[in-house]
Amino acid sequence: MMKKFLVLPGDGIGREVCEAALPVLDLLNLPIQCEFGEIGWDFWCQEGNAIPAATWHQIDMADAVLLGAISSKGKQAAEAELVPTLQGRGLRYTSPVLQLRQRLELFANVRPVWRLAGQGMPFRCAIIRENTEGLYAGFDRQGVPESLSDWLTHPNLARSGLDQAAISVRLQTRFGLERLFRYAFDYAGANGYSRVTLADKPNVLRESGQFATDIFLGIAAHYAGIEAEICNVDAVALDLVRQPQRFGVIVAENLLGDILSDLAAGVMGGLGLAPSANIGHGRAYFEPVHGSAPDIAGSGRANPAAMFLTIGMALRHMGFAAAADRIDGAVLQVVRQGRCLTPDLGGASTTQDMASAILQAVTRP
Amino acid sequence: MMKKFLVLPGDGIGREVCEAALPVLDLLNLPIQCEFGEIGWDFWCQEGNAIPAATWHQIDMADAVLLGAISSKGKQAAEAELVPTLQGRGLRYTSPVLQLRQRLELFANVRPVWRLAGQGMPFRCAIIRENTEGLYAGFDRQGVPESLSDWLTHPNLARSGLDQAAISVRLQTRFGLERLFRYAFDYAGANGYSRVTLADKPNVLRESGQFATDIFLGIAAHYAGIEAEICNVDAVALDLVRQPQRFGVIVAENLLGDILSDLAAGVMGGLGLAPSANIGHGRAYFEPVHGSAPDIAGSGRANPAAMFLTIGMALRHMGFAAAADRIDGAVLQVVRQGRCLTPDLGGASTTQDMASAILQAVTRP
Numbered sequence: 001m002m003k004k005f006l007v008l009p010g011d012g013i014g015r016e017v018c019e020a021a022l023p024v025l026d027l028l029n030l031p032i033q034c035e036f037g038e039i040g041w042d043f044w045c046q047e048g049n050a051i052p053a054a055t056w057h058q059i060d061m062a063d064a065v066l067l068g069a070i071s072s073k074g075k076q077a078a079e080a081e082l083v084p085t086l087q088g089r090g091l092r093y094t095s096p097v098l099q100l101r102q103r104l105e106l107f108a109n110v111r112p113v114w115r116l117a118g119q120g121m122p123f124r125c126a127i128i129r130e131n132t133e134g135l136y137a138g139f140d141r142q143g144v145p146e147s148l149s150d151w152l153t154h155p156n157l158a159r160s161g162l163d164q165a166a167i168s169v170r171l172q173t174r175f176g177l178e179r180l181f182r183y184a185f186d187y188a189g190a191n192g193y194s195r196v197t198l199a200d201k202p203n204v205l206r207e208s209g210q211f212a213t214d215i216f217l218g219i220a221a222h223y224a225g226i227e228a229e230i231c232n233v234d235a236v237a238l239d240l241v242r243q244p245q246r247f248g249v250i251v252a253e254n255l256l257g258d259i260l261s262d263l264a265a266g267v268m269g270g271l272g273l274a275p276s277a278n279i280g281h282g283r284a285y286f287e288p289v290h291g292s293a294p295d296i297a298g299s300g301r302a303n304p305a306a307m308f309l310t311i312g313m314a315l316r317h318m319g320f321a322a323a324a325d326r327i328d329g330a331v332l333q334v335v336r337q338g339r340c341l342t343p344d345l346g347g348a349s350t351t352q353d354m355a356s357a358i359l360q361a362v363t364r365p
Numbered sequence: 366m367m368k369k370f371l372v373l374p375g376d377g378i379g380r381e382v383c384e385a386a387l388p389v390l391d392l393l394n395l396p397i398q399c400e401f402g403e404i405g406w407d408f409w410c411q412e413g414n415a416i417p418a419a420t421w422h423q424i425d426m427a428d429a430v431l432l433g434a435i436s437s438k439g440k441q442a443a444e445a446e447l448v449p450t451l452q453g454r455g456l457r458y459t460s461p462v463l464q465l466r467q468r469l470e471l472f473a474n475v476r477p478v479w480r481l482a483g484q485g486m487p488f489r490c491a492i493i494r495e496n497t498e499g500l501y502a503g504f505d506r507q508g509v510p511e512s513l514s515d516w517l518t519h520p521n522l523a524r525s526g527l528d529q530a531a532i533s534v535r536l537q538t539r540f541g542l543e544r545l546f547r548y549a550f551d552y553a554g555a556n557g558y559s560r561v562t563l564a565d566k567p568n569v570l571r572e573s574g575q576f577a578t579d580i581f582l583g584i585a586a587h588y589a590g591i592e593a594e595i596c597n598v599d600a601v602a603l604d605l606v607r608q609p610q611r612f613g614v615i616v617a618e619n620l621l622g623d624i625l626s627d628l629a630a631g632v633m634g635g636l637g638l639a640p641s642a643n644i645g646h647g648r649a650y651f652e653p654v655h656g657s658a659p660d661i662a663g664s665g666r667a668n669p670a671a672m673f674l675t676i677g678m679a680l681r682h683m684g685f686a687a688a689a690d691r692i693d694g695a696v697l698q699v700v701r702q703g704r705c706l707t708p709d710l711g712g713a714s715t716t717q718d719m720a721s722a723i724l725q726a727v728t729r730p
């Protein structure tokens with residue numbers, strides 16, 4: 001069956017790396033029908049939403065969605081009412097990636113992390129972040145409501161007054177955690193990892209930590225060969241820097257996972273090699289972790305490797321594992337050889353040159 | 366005036382590094398009266414609190430408190446009712462360091478971070494973490510109370526039911542943030558830093574982010590020569606790994622600061638070189654960031670450098686800056702020479718040997 005693959009290049013280097021990496025699909029000759037859609041800054045200016053209605057329709061019809069990058073100018077523009085066409089409409093900017101994650105219920109944000117020998121101790125692991133609840137659930141406000149003032153007693157609050165405070169609620173649910181943990185253990189099994197680590201803060205957030213721990217161990221009991229470990233998130237951050245090779249899959253709440261995965265991208269050598277997948281039941285979108293990078297857009301300096309690896313993740317998701325392996329292998333080969341690297345990896349090649357080298361390695365490994 | 370310095374060696378390697386490093390006080394010949402007090406696991410077993418009442422009294426009389434480390438066995442023991450003397454008393458374990466921070470209102474947790482040339486790009490910066498509110502304010506529970514069910518509407522919660530969920534509230538107050546930011550800018554000024562970065566998540570936690578941002582910029586306006594920067598915490602985590610030299614002082618909410626400071630300890634080469642200060646108005650305690658380290662306790666492998674640097678921070682706090690400089694200089698010298706290092710730094714020296722080298726460098730720099 002033909003798979004529908006929707007490509008949304010978006011803004012800045014998102015467009016550039018899409019253009020550089022997508023030819024790999026032609027080389028691989030797969031039963032995939034590629035379609036392009038519009039997203040990004042221009043549509044924010046025209047419609048007050050970076051994701052046009054027509055694109056939502058395309059997304060609904062696709063088997064997988066590939067996203068380049070979306071400019072984060074929208075938020076500032078919305079606040080400053082900078083866009084003439086939108087002035088006075090009092091629009092509130094909602095990050096397009098958060099819209100995608102929430103509306104499509106893409107509950108697992110998967111970020112594989114790895115380092116080749118020669119750049120420090122080699123390792124590979126994956127961070128799986130909860131993507132629909134936690135501190136991103138949307139309960140963040142200035143002022144403490146009267147109805148909470150009995151519960152939230154604190155000396156600092158008494159001194160400040162209820163209106164001179166802000167609260168943010170981290171919401172975690174059995175439904176949300178069960179599907180997340182199940183996914184994490186399945187992913188570990190499918191990718192040859194023998195340990196899943198829950199990174200939270202049970203030594204301080206005792207009750208929510210216990211809640212997550214109980215659910216985690218309940219799910220773990222169904223996965224005999226995989227070790228379930230519970231670890232304080234600060235210790236995980238330290239170990240990701242010092243001994244990342246000790247991890248298999250790390251699973252964490254939305255904001256904690258956000259921090260750990262950017263940190264892990266740092267450990268693996270920057271954002272240039274970091275792909276990601278946002279997975280739901282029967283829905284998924286894929287994007288390199290780097291953003292639209294306005295500082296280097298148009299200069300030919302963007303590293304296309306993350307986009308190649310991201311396409312690989314999308315292909316794997318659509319059932320083309322062998323093709324994904326070929327892409328992964330080609331990227332590793334080019335990085336290992338070190339002859340054709342973009343400046344972020346210490347080389348002097350352009351986006352196009354590095355992409356050509358990877359494409360060649362796909363054809364003749 | 367004679368200063369009162371209370372030393373609480375505590376458990377595990379806490380005792381060992383105190384014993385190894387404290388002789389530096391004799392060498393420096395300062396108007397300090399040193400007193401010892403009891404804290405730790407034994408007192409948990411006897412009194413159901415790791416901090417005995419007599420120690421609280423000593424703390425109240427001291428100008429500064431030095432803490433070695435406290436075993437974290439208490440929590441497990443409390444849960445399992447493992448301690449015969451305490452059985453059936455239904456005691457709840459509260460981390461002694463959290464008790465100290467909250468009861469003494471030590472609102473700023475200061476962790477200087479640095480790396481010498483030769484171990485990667487050299488840098489020095491400091492992480493200042495809010496220490497009394499945020500996600501550590503104590504509002505963490507299983508089950509969503511009816512009174513919140515109007516506000517906390519979320520598809521996952523509807524599917525799970527109010528009792529199959531957990532919530533954790535991050536509370537931030539004007540009072541708490543103003544004193545924190547003021548301290549951070551003062552610290553930057555006093556220590557030669559030209560930038561203070563607020564690490565939060567304003568692009569997602571919009572309202573609390575805006576609240577903190579407004580207060581931050583309000584305080585910053587009083588510090589003309591120091592740049593105020595607001596940054597998403599995930600980007601800060603990435604930059605701490607990739608380009609830590611870009612930071613001066615980083616200031617963050619309690620849990621975010623906890624994660625960033627452990628991550629930064631990783632970047633600087635591990636916990637062996639990481640001191641910390643917990644500062645309030647007229648009160649302070651100082652501790653190395655490493656814990657009691659039961660895995661290496663008693664083996665003579667503990668790195669005493671963090672304790673030396675921690676004593677330095679305490680001396681600086683009590684007004685003995687020149688003495689603190691001598692300790693810092695001696696530690697740097699020994700680390701730089703690389704002849705007498707404990708195993709965590711790649712050497713084969715014992716705690717005592719490395720301490721002796723540092724003591725010698727204090728006497729004859």
Ligand SMILES: CC(C)[C@H](C(=O)O)[C@@H](O)C(=O)O
Nearest residue numbers: 095097098258289568569599
């Ligand atoms: C753009 C932002 C809302 C997003 C997040 O915080 O999830 C980004 O940092 C990411 O990690 O994909």
Ligand SMILES: CC(C)[C@H](C(=O)O)[C@@H](O)C(=O)O
Nearest residue numbers: 203204234460462463623654
């Ligand atoms: C022991 C624990 C409660 C503590 C914390 O989380 O603050 C520790 O990790 C620290 O950073 O001092």
